[in-house]
Amino acid sequence: MNKNTNLQQENDTEGIRLEKDSLGEQRVPLNAWYGAQTQRAKQNFDITGVPISHFPELIRALAMVKAAAARANHRLGLLTDEKADAIQGACAQLLRGEHHEAFIVDLIQGGAGTSSNMNANEVIANLGLARLGFDKGQYQHLHPNNDVNRSQSTNDxxxxxxxxxxxxxxxxxxxxxxxxxxxxxxxxxxxxxxxKMGRTQMQDAVPMTLGQEFEAFAYNLGEEEARINAACTLLCEVNLGGTAIGTGINAPAGYGEIAVTELADISNLPVTQAGNLIEASYDMGAFVTFSSTLKRLAVKLSKLSNDLRLLSSGPRTGFNEIDLPAMQPGSSIMPGKVNPVIPEAMTQTAFQVIGTDTTITLAAEAGQLQLNAMEPLIVYNLLNNCRILSKSIRMLDQLCIRGIAANREQCDRHVAQSIGIVTALVPHIGYDNASRIAGKALLTGKGVAELVQEEKLLSDDQLSGILSPQNMVRQQG
Incomplete structure (x- = not known):
C-alpha cells in the first residue's frame, strides 16, 4: 500500500476525501457533491455570504446549459451513450431542485465565473458518477472538465x-x-x-377623482411588462459555442449551433446564437438594458409609494385623503402612532435597485478586450434586484394597496375649501376676474363660490353647473 493510499484512508476516517487539481491536492468533505476547485473558491471568496444556491434559477440555468452541451457532444460522437446519459440525468436532478445545497460558491468571485462553472461541473460529474455506480471523485470514469465541460469554456x-x-x-x-x-x-x-383636489408642485391645482388618481397609477405600471419582455428578448441571444474568446476553440464544427438548438428545446425559451461570438463574449449591453429597465420600474414604484405616504399623511394635520392599512405600532415613545411602513419599505427597495444600476453600469464598462471579468457582480445584482423587487411589489400590493380606504369627507372638505376650483370659472368670468376672486378668497378666508355669488358674476344655476363634479373632472363637450 503506497503513501497516497494510506493518506486517503486516513482522510476517509476524518470525513475528508483528497482530490487533485492543477494547483495540487485539496481536501474536500467526504460527502460533498462538489470537488477541489469549488472548495478552493469557497476558501478564497467569502464576500457576500450569498452562495449560488441562494438563486435556484442560476443553478437550473447552469444545468440546462450542461445538458444541452451533453446532447450536442453526444450527437457529434464526443460522448458515449453512458456518459451523456449520466450527465443529462444529473442535470435533470438539479432541474428538479435536488442537491442545490452543493452550490456553495459566493456569487461575487474573481475569474469571470470560472468558480461557478466548476461548481456545476463538479457537482454534475459526481452526481453522474453515482448514477454510473462509482464513488465521488473517481473522475477517470466521468470528468468535470473532459466530459461535463467538453466543447465549453466558462466564458460561454x-x-x-x-x-x-x-x-x-x-x-x-x-x-x-x-x-x-x-x-x-x-x-x-x-x-x-x-x-378631491389634484395638486401640482405640492399646491392645490384643480379637482379630480380619487379613482382617476389610482387609474393613473395602474396605467403607469401597465407599460412595464412590454419593457421587461423586450429586455428579456435581448438576453436570449447567447454566445454558447464561442468557448474561450468567441473563436470556438476546442469545439467541433457545428457544435455551437446544435448546442443552442438543444438549449432552446430544454429551456423553452427563444434562445438564439449571437451573430458575432467574439463580440458577444465581452459585450454586456443586454445586461445594462435589463438593469435600466429595473431602474425605470423602481423609479415608478418609489414615486407611487411616496404619493401614498403624502395622501395618507396626518391623520389630523396632513392630507388624510386615504387610510393605509395599519400594519404595526409606529413608535416606541408616541402612543397610537401608525407609520406607512409598507410604502417606506418599497421605496428603500427602489433606492437599492436604482443604486445598483450604477454598479452594473460600471462593471459592464470595466471589461477589457475579449472578456468581462466583472460579470459575476452584474449577475449577482440583477438576480438580487429581481428578487427584492418581486417581493417588495407583492408586499405593497397585498399589505397596502388592497386595504386602502378613502376618507370621503376629508376629500370633500379639501375641494370645498380650495381656491383651485376657480380655474373652472375662467372660461365663464375671465382670467382677470378669476385671479381677483382667488386673491380675495385668500385674504378673507371665504370660499370661491361664495365670492362669485356675492359679486353676482354668475347665477346660482350657472355656478352649480360649472362646479359640479362631472364638469370639473372631465373635458367639456
Whole structure:
C-alpha cells in the first residue's frame, strides 16, 4: 500500500476525501457533491455570504446549459451513450431542485465565473458518477472538465446561464407587477365617485377623482411588462459555442449551433446564437438594458409609494385623503402612532435597485478586450434586484394597496375649501376676474363660490353647473 493510499484512508476516517487539481491536492468533505476547485473558491471568496444556491434559477440555468452541451457532444460522437446519459440525468436532478445545497460558491468571485462553472461541473460529474455506480471523485470514469465541460469554456457557459437565469427571474417580477396593476385599477373603480383636489408642485391645482388618481397609477405600471419582455428578448441571444474568446476553440464544427438548438428545446425559451461570438463574449449591453429597465420600474414604484405616504399623511394635520392599512405600532415613545411602513419599505427597495444600476453600469464598462471579468457582480445584482423587487411589489400590493380606504369627507372638505376650483370659472368670468376672486378668497378666508355669488358674476344655476363634479373632472363637450 503506497503513501497516497494510506493518506486517503486516513482522510476517509476524518470525513475528508483528497482530490487533485492543477494547483495540487485539496481536501474536500467526504460527502460533498462538489470537488477541489469549488472548495478552493469557497476558501478564497467569502464576500457576500450569498452562495449560488441562494438563486435556484442560476443553478437550473447552469444545468440546462450542461445538458444541452451533453446532447450536442453526444450527437457529434464526443460522448458515449453512458456518459451523456449520466450527465443529462444529473442535470435533470438539479432541474428538479435536488442537491442545490452543493452550490456553495459566493456569487461575487474573481475569474469571470470560472468558480461557478466548476461548481456545476463538479457537482454534475459526481452526481453522474453515482448514477454510473462509482464513488465521488473517481473522475477517470466521468470528468468535470473532459466530459461535463467538453466543447465549453466558462466564458460561454457562464454568460449563457446567467442570461437564462435572469430571464427566469423576470417572469416572477412580471407577475408581481401585473397583480399590483390590477389592484390599483380595482381601487380606481372603487374610488370613481370620490371628488378631491389634484395638486401640482405640492399646491392645490384643480379637482379630480380619487379613482382617476389610482387609474393613473395602474396605467403607469401597465407599460412595464412590454419593457421587461423586450429586455428579456435581448438576453436570449447567447454566445454558447464561442468557448474561450468567441473563436470556438476546442469545439467541433457545428457544435455551437446544435448546442443552442438543444438549449432552446430544454429551456423553452427563444434562445438564439449571437451573430458575432467574439463580440458577444465581452459585450454586456443586454445586461445594462435589463438593469435600466429595473431602474425605470423602481423609479415608478418609489414615486407611487411616496404619493401614498403624502395622501395618507396626518391623520389630523396632513392630507388624510386615504387610510393605509395599519400594519404595526409606529413608535416606541408616541402612543397610537401608525407609520406607512409598507410604502417606506418599497421605496428603500427602489433606492437599492436604482443604486445598483450604477454598479452594473460600471462593471459592464470595466471589461477589457475579449472578456468581462466583472460579470459575476452584474449577475449577482440583477438576480438580487429581481428578487427584492418581486417581493417588495407583492408586499405593497397585498399589505397596502388592497386595504386602502378613502376618507370621503376629508376629500370633500379639501375641494370645498380650495381656491383651485376657480380655474373652472375662467372660461365663464375671465382670467382677470378669476385671479381677483382667488386673491380675495385668500385674504378673507371665504370660499370661491361664495365670492362669485356675492359679486353676482354668475347665477346660482350657472355656478352649480360649472362646479359640479362631472364638469370639473372631465373635458367639456
Amino acid at each position: 457557459v457562464y454568460p449563457t446561464a446567467s442570461r437564462l437565469a435572469i430571464v427566469e427571474a423576470a417572469q416572477g417580477l412580471k407577475v408581481a407587477v401585473k397583480e399590483l396593476q390590477h389592484s390599483l385599477a380595482a381601487k380606481g373603480v372603487e374610488f370613481a365617485d370620490v371628488l
